[in-house]
Amino acid sequence: MCLALPCKVVAIDGDNCTIDVSGMKKDISLALLDDVVIGDYVIVHVGYALTKLDPEEAEKTLALFAEMGEHALLESAREVH
Amino acid sequence: MDQGGVLLTVGWAGEQIVSARVDCRRPQAAKLLEGRPVAEAVALAPKLFSLCGCAQGAAARLAAAAAQGERLAVDSLCREVAQEAIGEHLWRLLLDWPPLLGLASGKDEFLHWRKRLLSAKTQQDSEAVAHDLIRWLPSLDDFSVSERAVLAPAQLLPWRDAAAWAASGITSAFAVAPVLAGSPAETGALARRSALPAVAALLADGRRVAARLAARRADVEFLAQGLLEPSLLAGWLDSAPAGEGVGLARVETARGLLLHLMQVKDGRVEAYVIVAPTEWNFHPQGAFVGELVGKNAATRERAAALAGHLALALDPCVNYEVRVEDA
Numbered sequence: 001m002c003l004a005l006p007c008k009v010v011a012i013d014g015d016n017c018t019i020d021v022s023g024m025k026k027d028i029s030l031a032l033l034d035d036v037v038i039g040d041y042v043i044v045h046v047g048y049a050l051t052k053l054d055p056e057e058a059e060k061t062l063a064l065f066a067e068m069g070e071h072a073l074l075e076s077a078r079e080v081h
Numbered sequence: 082m083d084q085g086g087v088l089l090t091v092g093w094a095g096e097q098i099v100s101a102r103v104d105c106r107r108p109q110a111a112k113l114l115e116g117r118p119v120a121e122a123v124a125l126a127p128k129l130f131s132l133c134g135c136a137q138g139a140a141a142r143l144a145a146a147a148a149q150g151e152r153l154a155v156d157s158l159c160r161e162v163a164q165e166a167i168g169e170h171l172w173r174l175l176l177d178w179p180p181l182l183g184l185a186s187g188k189d190e191f192l193h194w195r196k197r198l199l200s201a202k203t204q205q206d207s208e209a210v211a212h213d214l215i216r217w218l219p220s221l222d223d224f225s226v227s228e229r230a231v232l233a234p235a236q237l238l239p240w241r242d243a244a245a246w247a248a249s250g251i252t253s254a255f256a257v258a259p260v261l262a263g264s265p266a267e268t269g270a271l272a273r274r275s276a277l278p279a280v281a282a283l284l285a286d287g288r289r290v291a292a293r294l295a296a297r298r299a300d301v302e303f304l305a306q307g308l309l310e311p312s313l314l315a316g317w318l319d320s321a322p323a324g325e326g327v328g329l330a331r332v333e334t335a336r337g338l339l340l341h342l343m344q345v346k347d348g349r350v351e352a353y354v355i356v357a358p359t360e361w362n363f364h365p366q367g368a369f370v371g372e373l374v375g376k377n378a379a380t381r382e383r384a385a386a387l388a389g390h391l392a393l394a395l396d397p398c399v400n401y402e403v404r405v406e407d408a
Contacts, residue, residue: 004129046400048260068113
């Protein structure tokens with residue numbers, strides 16, 4: 001049950017991008033998705049952006065995870081590779 | 082340092098792996114659904130999970146319906162869940178296994194199939210993908226992994242319907258370390274396909290990692306056949322009432338059995354329990370630990386590789402990290 005934590009795309013370089021997840025930056029592949037632009041939210045698993053979310057939905061999901069508390073949110077952020 | 086979801090600590094004593102420990106740290110996402118109106122919880126469930134969103138969504142809908150004494154038509158649910166499971170299997174077979182074994186990644190093939198599976202929205206689309214998948218499968222590398230298990234492994238989880246699970250006392254404590262009749266068990270493609278001759282032969286030879294790979298391929302073929310002939314997928318998911326206002330859903334996923342138990346009171350979710358496949362396979366005395374201990378490993382690197390192969394074969398749905406310690 002890998003949590004679907006929305007991650008914001010902050011930079012794009014060809015088929016790769018940099019995401020910001022709870023303040024941590026990570027480089028991942030965009031090979032599975034088309035049409036991702038800076039500012040989009042994506043769901044990530046083992047180095048790949050899996051799905052693109054609309055920003056409103058992403059904010060809602062982030063708020064939901066925030067209910068689990070800061071600690072749990074950080075735990076799941078570290079799980080994002 | 083990364084603190085992945087599952088930490089696998091392997092004790093290595095020069096020649097042999099002598100111990101293995103699993104530390105799972107996973108947020109209890111099901112708790113987020115408690116206290117919400119049923120419809121809201123059902124809509125949220127698939128959004129909480131990155132990998133098996135369709136299966137989680139289907140389980141939530143089935144559990145909610147069973148809790149409220151309703152019946153759901155499952156045909157289209159089955160099709161979506163099957164396509165998702167095929168995609169998950171292909172991820173392992175094309176992206177994850179080849180580099181571990183020194184082979185080239187099948188990234189382009191994976192992208193091709195993933196895009197087709199995601200865009201198949203009608204029965205006709207699904208049948209077209211299924212036909213092509215079945216034709217393509219024989220060209221997939223069989224990897225020839227030769228590692229053998231030494232000790233008696235965990236039992237394979239038998240197929241049981243939702244009514245049987247509904248009578249099994251599913252609680253949030255059970256969800257953390259599930260057992261069947263008091264013992265841990267392995268769920269997933271191997272448990273589903275162990276009776277196939279090719280898989281059974283590998284099992285009899287002790288080549289359990291190879292058996293899991295063969296079972297995964299067989300599972301892709303079964304699911305593709307199921308897209309062509311939906312009645313084949315009749316046992317893939319179901320639901321049952323589990324007491325007054327309580328519903329239990331059972332959905333098979335690429336990684337194995339997924340159970341959702343929902344208790345409804347006055348239109349709201351009173352309690353929600355999710356039992357995920359990873360908790361069976363990475364149980365403290367489960368398949369990972371039971372199978373790794375006793376394996377010969379001449380070097381630390383070999384010990385780490387054996388642990389990595391077994392972990393990937395058992396396929397945790399969260400990131401995992403292997404650490405080898407001197408025992």
